[in-house]
Structures are given as structure tokens and as C-alpha cells.
Amino acid sequence: MLGSVDVLQNPTLGDLAVAEQIQPPSVTVIVRGLESAGLITRRVDADDRRNVRVRTTALGRKEMAQIRRRKTEFLERRLAVLSEVDQHTAEIVASFLETLLEDE
Numbered sequence: 001m002l003g004s005v006d007v008l009q010n011p012t013l014g015d016l017a018v019a020e021q022i023q024p025p026s027v028t029v030i031v032r033g034l035e036s037a038g039l040i041t042r043r044v045d046a047d048d049r050r051n052v053r054v055r056t057t058a059l060g061r062k063e064m065a066q067i068r069r070r071k072t073e074f075l076e077r078r079l080a081v082l083s084e085v086d087q088h089t090a091e092i093v094a095s096f097l098e099t100l101l102e103d104e
Helices: 002-008 013-020 024-036 058-080 084-102
Strands: 040-044 052-056
Touching: 002 013, 002 052, 002 058, 013 024, 013 052, 024 040, 024 052, 052 058
Parallel strands: none
Antiparallel strands: 040 052
């Protein structure tokens, strides 16, 4: 969920429920945990006080950067052991997936 908060930038709890495809009460529980860990902050929406918005903290952004770095390092290690043919195939697949995601 931290990744969704980071990508959506200041989402409501409802936005997070939709993005994560989970029920709002579950979002509330997870957000409390992330807030307790100092990874996000919660604020009442200035325009609609019925909504709460969340945002990553500096610590949360640092954690996201570390997660992304570890994922990249993992993929680099896995790709490095592939044959040249398989590496080329992986490039084609990655390019195809990027094209699919451009429309999102």
C-alpha cells in the first residue's frame, strides 16, 4: 500500500481501497500501521472534511527508494544469468509491456 500512496500522491482512503482492491476498513487498519511506522501522514481533506488524505513522509519515500532498488538489483541478477537469446526475449517482452502500460 505504501507504493500506492507514493504513486497516487495524496490519495483519499477511498482512492487507496480502489487501487488496492480491498475494503475500506482494511485500508484504515493498514494506514494506521504505516502511520505508526512513520511512513505516511494522514490529514483531513481541506476541501471536504469527510475525507482523509494520506501522503508519504521522508522516511516513507526513503523506504520506497530502497524497495525499488532491491527489486532492480534482484531483476538485474536474474537477467544476468540468462542466455543472450533469453535476454533478448526479455527485452522484447519488457518493451511490449511498456507499450501496453503507456495507455494507462
